[in-house]
Amino acid sequence: MAKQQDQVDKIRENLDNSTVKSISLANELERSFMEYAMSVIVARALPDARDGLKPVHRRVLYGAYIGGMHHDRPFKKSARIVGDVMSKFHPHGDMAIYDTMSRMAQDFSLRYLLIDGHGNFGSIDGDRPAAQRYTEARLSKLAAELLKDIDKDTVDFIANYDGEEKEPTVLPAAFPNLLANGSSGIAVGMSTSIPSHNLSELIAGLIMLIDNPQCTFQELLTVIKGPDFPTGANIIYTKGIESYFETGKGNVVIRSKVEIEQLQTRSALVVTEIPYMVNKTTLIEKIVELVKAEEISGIDDIRDESSREGIRLVIEVKRDTVPEVLLNQLFKSTRLQVRFPVNMLALVKGAPVLLNMKQALEVYLDHQIDVLVRKTKFVLNKQQERYHILSGLLIAALNIDEVVAIIKKSANNQEAINTLNTKFKLDEIQAKAVLDMRLRSLSVLEVNKLQTEQKELKDSIEFCKKVLADQKLQLKIIKEELQKINDQFGDERRSEILYDISEEIDDESLIKVENVVITMSTNGYLKRIGVDAYNLQHRGGVGVKGLTTYVDDSISQLLVCSTHSDLLFFTDKGKVYRIRAHQIPYGFRTNKGIPAVNLIKIEKDERICSLLSVNNYDDGYFFFCTKNGIVKRTSLNEFINILSNGKRAISFDDNDTLYSVIKTHGNDEIFIGSTNGFVVRFHENQLRVLSRTARGVFGISLNKGEFVNGLSTSSNGSLLLSVGQNGIGKLTSIDKYRLTKRNAKGVKTLRVTDRTGPVVTTTTVFGNEDLLMISSAGKIVRTSLQELSEQGKNTSGVKLIRLKDNERLERVTIFKEELEDKEMQLEDVGSKQITQ
Structure with a gap:
């Protein structure tokens, strides 16, 4: 150590004091770091x-x-x-x-x-x-x-x-490249992250700014909708977009574009566009990792089918999984949805400045004005130089004989230049141009060309001077140039902006609101099917397979509702359970469905007797009817907080069970049918509104061995549809059935014969609905009630469906044809439950 110090001392002694300076290490570090940072x-x-x-x-x-x-x-x-x-x-x-x-x-x-x-x-x-x-x-x-x-x-x-x-x-x-292509970078103590935008929209924004320099960022947002990324995908419109337009800082939520495709036996999520800066391979690896860690379930297979045509990432969904819910899980857990931070930091006059959208456009416009002015000055100088030379050439051409004589008499070029200057007031530049002029330029045609060129130059010079003196003209020229760029390079947006969609992901945020058919078998298998899965057929049609069931199983319930409707399951024990319609996995006509016990906590000895959909709990009632004719009316709002583990819906005697539940509006007439073919008609206001757990009163008088076999209201139509077990049915005006008090025996509704078989249902209709009939073999026939003529109450009806040997009609449901119109609102027609 001492030896090293001696060496340092010797070096110091040999150095000139003028070359060695003592400075503060802290100051030197600060100075050097600032130089590096800048x-x-x-x-x-x-x-x-x-x-x-x-x-x-x-x-x-x-x-x-x-x-x-x-x-x-x-x-x-x-x-x-x-x-x-x-x-x-x-x-x-x-x-x-x-x-x-x-x-x-x-x-x-x-x-x-x-x-x-x-x-x-x-x-x-x-x-x-x-x-x-x-x-x-x-x-x-x-x-x-x-x-x-x-x-x-x-x-x-x-x-x-x-x-x-x-x-x-x-x-x-x-063109405004900063905003068109964006930029990103990490400096010292600061960073920039600027998203790309659509060129056509940017040019529209620049034109708006030129026309109205006082425009606000909200006005700019009307033409520049937001970012437009190279990889497309969807952009969820949030306050973050408005924020970076106003302040230069914000964030953009980018969500992959995903379609749900129906394969032969299952659904698949097909990703066609992914967020900007997302690596597709890394994305796939992350999904596989989540599946292996059991953090995400419901994925059966994943494969990359991308090609030169574009991205196609296929995620096959397990049969018992709702694809929309799985997609939301993927949005939450993977980079199928990302947040792009915006920090519009850029150099302005050599210094970093945070720019909002308007400021960024203004900086670009100022640059274009500067470019135009400098270009105009350059062109003006060149044209003035050329105009000056042309003036000399034309003077020489008009005095060609004298010019030639001067040149011939001159001893050298300089003498000729001096003589031309003295004789014709030509300066040195003009004189040199005259000396360099070729003889062919002296022809009349060439002289005319020179005169034409001089005139054009004069006009151009005047225009350049106008441009330099008039900023409005400068902006007009810039607008025209921008429009040319737009005409040549403008294109459509790649990233679609989704409005009125929350960036927060929940189980329903991406589930499409559409009409679906919910089916349930006797053994409690549920399935969700598109309404269009059934073909409209004429009366007497054979039908298509509606639901494949297990051995000794058949169709029990069918209703039409929205994917965002609440489904209420009422059991024969008087309990009620609730789920959302989209929680039932999507299936096909030939699928067996998913057990209801997988979705609701139903007890082993319970049987679901009614399945209803509800969209609004603020108005209306549930009307209950037991097998022995006990009825009750309860407000819908008492069922808002029903969960999948269930609650008590009605109380009754031990020897009774709940037959059916329907929705009423407070002023309906009730129709209750019995197994012997009678129907009773009374006003629902004869019943006071009871609590959810109350018992009820008698609604129809039954003989020993008779049971309730039909429940409907006047709100469902002015005709009464009666259907027999052998596929025979008829329509009769409800006016044919007198209005009575509750607990009456009623009026005969269908003449029962061997041809009709026992009555399986009585329900009110308008007559313009579609009728879906379900046989014991699981076939479904869909036909219009408009094909069925109105008959008297004592007739036996006409054939509605052709049944094979040992096949019987089990279930019937009604829905309006306009339910297929996606713009129409669903009417909760519920499930028409039939007992043999």
């Missing part, structure tokens, strides 16, 4: 707000430009561009330059490509570009607009790193 900020990480480019991007584009790699020229090896840029402007690693150039050629990285690449320039899966010696590139047609008029003194140039070349400090940028 170098990173200005020369590496942040884009210039005028052209949207960082130095390396600008150097690549300019290097390709001066190298002749234009869009209308043949492709050149990427290595040549990289080499030229590295040797002339960017003395750093060749891979940094090549990666920069490659990114400008990737359609999944840039919204508007600046490099036209030929070969493998990488993929959205994270694959790297091929080596630069294999790929070829040139400037894109749009990139030429960034460099347009760069040779007309439109921008400043500085010396390159070795002083042998000149490079531009900014490009003319005939």
Whole structure:
């Protein structure tokens, strides 16, 4: 240690005191770090707000430009561009330059490509570009607009790193590249993250700003809808978009575009567009990881079917899984949905500035005005120089004999120049032009051309002077140029903006509101099917398979509702359970469905007797009827908080069971049918409203051995439909049935014969509905009641469905044909439950 100190002392003694200075280490660190920080900020990480480019991007584009790699020229090896840029402007690693150039050629990285690449320039899966010696590139047609008029003194140039070349400090940028392609970068103590936007919308915003400099960010939002990413996907409109338009900071929620496809035996989630900057391979690996960790269930298989046509990621869903719910889980747990942070930081006059949308557009407009003014001055100077020369040439042409004589007599060029100056007042530049003039220019035709050119130049000079003196004219020219860019390069949005959708993910946020058929078998198997799965057939049609059941199982319930409806399950024990309709997995006509016990906590000895859908609990009643004729009316709002584990809905005697439940509106007439073919009609207001757990009163008088076999209301129609077990039915006006008090025996509704079989249902209809009939074999026939003529109450009816031997009609349900119209609201017709 002492030896080292001695060496230091000797070195210090030999040094000149003028070259050694004592400074503060803290001050030196501060100064050096600030120099480093500013170098990173200005020369590496942040884009210039005028052209949207960082130095390396600008150097690549300019290097390709001066190298002749234009869009209308043949492709050149990427290595040549990289080499030229590295040797002339960017003395750093060749891979940094090549990666920069490659990114400008990737359609999944840039919204508007600046490099036209030929070969493998990488993929959205994270694959790297091929080596630069294999790929070829040139400037894109749009990139030429960034460099347009760069040779007309439109921008400043500085010396390159070795002083042998000149490079531009900014490009003319005939389109707003900063906002069109966006930018991202991490500097020292700051970062930038600017999303890409649609070029047509940006130009519309610039024109709005030109026409109305006082426009607000809300007005800009009417034409610039929001970001438009290279990979498309959906953008959920949130306050974050408004925030970055107003302040320059915010966030954008990007959600993958996913379609639900029905395969042969199951559903599949098909991802066709993913968020910007999401690696598809990494996304798949994450999903597989979540499945293995059992954090996500319901996925049967996942495969990547992507091709040159686009992304196609197929996620097969297990049969007992609701695809919409699974999709929401994937949105929550994977990068199928991401949040893009926006921090619009860019260089303005060499300093980092946080820009809002209007400020970013204003900076670009100011740059375009500056470019136009500089270009106009350049053109004006060139034209004035040419006009000056033409004036001299025309003077010489009009005095050609004297000019020729002067030239012949002159000893040398300088003497000729001096003589021309003295004789015709031509300055040295004009005189030299006269001496250089060819004899053929003295012809009458050529002189006329010179005069025409002089006149055109005069007009052009006057126009240039007007442009320089009139800012409104400057803005008009810029508008016209922007419109030309839009006409040539404008396109449709890739990213669709979703309004009125919450960014918060819940189980219903992506479930489409649509009409569905809910079916349930006798053994409690549930299934959700699209209404259009059944074909409308004429009366007497054979039908299609509606539901495949297990052995000794048959159809029990069927109703039409919305996917966002509540489903209430009423059991014969008097309990009620509730789930949402979309919780029942989507199936096909031939599927067996899912057991109800998988969705509701029903007891082993309970049987579901009624399945109803509810959209609004604020108005209406549930009307209960037991097998022995006990009835009760309860407000719907007492059933709001019913859960899947169930609650008591009605109380009754031990020897009784709940037959059915229907919805009423407070002024309905009730129709109750019995197994012997009678029906009683009374007003529901004869019953006072009871609590959810109350017992009820008698609604129909039954003989020993008779039971209730039909429950409906006048709200469901002015006709009474009676259907026998052998598929015979009829329509009769409800006016044929007298209004009585409750607990009456009623009136005969169908003449029962061997042809009709026992009455299986009596229900009210309007006569314009569709009738869905379910046989014991699980077949469903759908026909219009308009094909059924009205008959008297003592007739036996006509055939509605052809049944095979040992096949009987078990269940009937009614729904309106207009329910298929997606714009129509569902009417809760409930389930028409039939007992044999």
